[in-house]
Amino acid sequence: MQKVVQYIERHKLFSLDDKILVALSGGADSVALLRLLLSLGYTCEAAHCNFHLRGAESDRDEHFVRQLCLEHRVTLHTVHFNTEQEAKERHISIEMAARELRYAWFEKTREACSAAVIAVAHHQDDSVETLLLNLIRGTGINGLRGIRPRNGHIVRPLLCLDRKEIVGYLESIGQAYVTDSTNLTLDYSRNKIRHIAVPALKEINSAFEENASHFSQNAALDEDFLECETESLLA
Numbered sequence: 092m093q094k095v096v097q098y099i100e101r102h103k104l105f106s107l108d109d110k111i112l113v114a115l116s117g118g119a120d121s122v123a124l125l126r127l128l129l130s131l132g133y134t135c136e137a138a139h140c141n142f143h144l145r146g147a148e149s150d151r152d153e154h155f156v157r158q159l160c161l162e163h164r165v166t167l168h169t170v171h172f173n174t175e176q177e178a179k180e181r182h183i184s185i186e187m188a189a190r191e192l193r194y195a196w197f198e199k200t201r202e203a204c205s206a207a208v209i210a211v212a213h214h215q216d217d218s219v220e221t222l223l224l225n226l227i228r229g230t231g232i233n234g235l236r237g238i239r240p241r242n243g244h245i246v247r248p249l250l251c252l253d254r255k256e257i258v259g260y261l262e263s264i265g266q267a268y269v270t271d272s273t274n275l276t277l278d279y280s281r282n283k284i285r286h287i288a289v290p291a292l293k294e295i296n297s298a299f300e301e302n303a304s305h306f307s308q309n310a311a312l313d314e315d316f317l318e319c320e321t322e323s324l325l326a
Contacts, residue, residue, distance in 0.1 A: 092260065095127060098251040102240040109207035110134045114197060115160070115167075117152040117269040120212035122159065123257045124249055126266055128210065129163060136166040138200050138209075140193050142174040144185065148272060155269050168200045186279070194245070201244060208246045213238050215253040219303045220284050227280075232314050237307035253300065 098104075105111060113125045115137040128135050139156045141149050153169065160167040178188035197209045218237035225234030240247055249257065261268060277283050292299045 092127065092252070092256075094251050095248055096131060098240075099248050102246075104241060104246040104248055105133075105208050105210075107132060110136065110205060112168075112197065112201045112204060112206035112209045113137045114193075114209060114211045115139050115156050116212075116271070117155045117159070118212075118271055118274075119258055119261055119268040120214055120249065120254075122266060122268040123261050124210060124212040125159070125163075125165070126264065127260065128248070129165070135210075136168065136204050136206060138168045138197055139170075140189075140196065141169065141171045142189050142192075143171065144174055144189070145272065152269050152271075155267075166204070168204070170196050198244065208244050210246050210248055212249050213247045214249045214257060215251065215304050216285075216289075216300065218250055218307060219300050220281055220289070222303055222307050223284050223288060224280060227284075232310055232317070235307060235310035236314060237304070237311075239311070 111128060111133050113121065113128065113135050115121045115125055116139065125135060125137060137156070137160050139153060141153045143149050157167060157169075159165075172189070172192050174185055174189050174192065177192060178185045181188060183191075200206075201209050222235060222237045238247060238250060240250055252260075273279070274282065274285075277286060289300065296302065
């Protein structure tokens with residue numbers, strides 16, 4: 092998609108000369124990210140974490156990812172975590188343990204395979220959900236900018252697309268994907284926002300997600316301007 096190419100160039104996420112490590116869960120978003128980057132001519136390797144939190148479903152995801160990478164001749168890196176034990180030992184939530192384990196291993200793998208960046212598949216809907224989560228918990232201007240295109244070696248090339256566009260792309264190329272059953276429950280705050288809050292807000296204004304995304308972009312510009320002015324004044 093030209094939209095993604097322009098987004099990558101505008102935010103200087105990476106170049107065609109770079110190797111990209113794609114975080115590949117097997118879900119629609121990450122599968123679309125891998126297929127899209129490959130179609131655009133980027134050199135990719137993939138990284139998949141098996142957290143063993145969903146029994147046979149976790150193993151199903153790993154099998155799907157292995158077959159996908161085999162089919163497209165993509166080098167795949169995999170790791171298995173005892174996430175529940177890690178969370179218990181460190182006295183943190185399972186979600187936090189999984190996040191920290193994932194990103195620490197991604198960076199270690201990136202260095203080992205000499206990749207320039209780690210591409211993760213967050214999209215526009217995720218950024219809007221993050222904005223709402225931050226508002227609910229309390230935030231300043233930093234939390235109003237949603238998800239950033241880049242954070243160190245982590246890049247997010249799909250932030251310019253919404254979920255509907257991603258699924259549409261996969262359908263257009265006949266690409267299958269797997270679905271994480273936990274995304275369909277209301278056990279997590281983000282899922283409640285996704286399945287209850289956002290639909291309710293869209294009933295009030297069907298353009299809510301688009302407007303919220305524009306708001307986040309403006310907040311990001313405001314924060315960047317204030318940081319620049321602060322640095323200038325401090326100097």
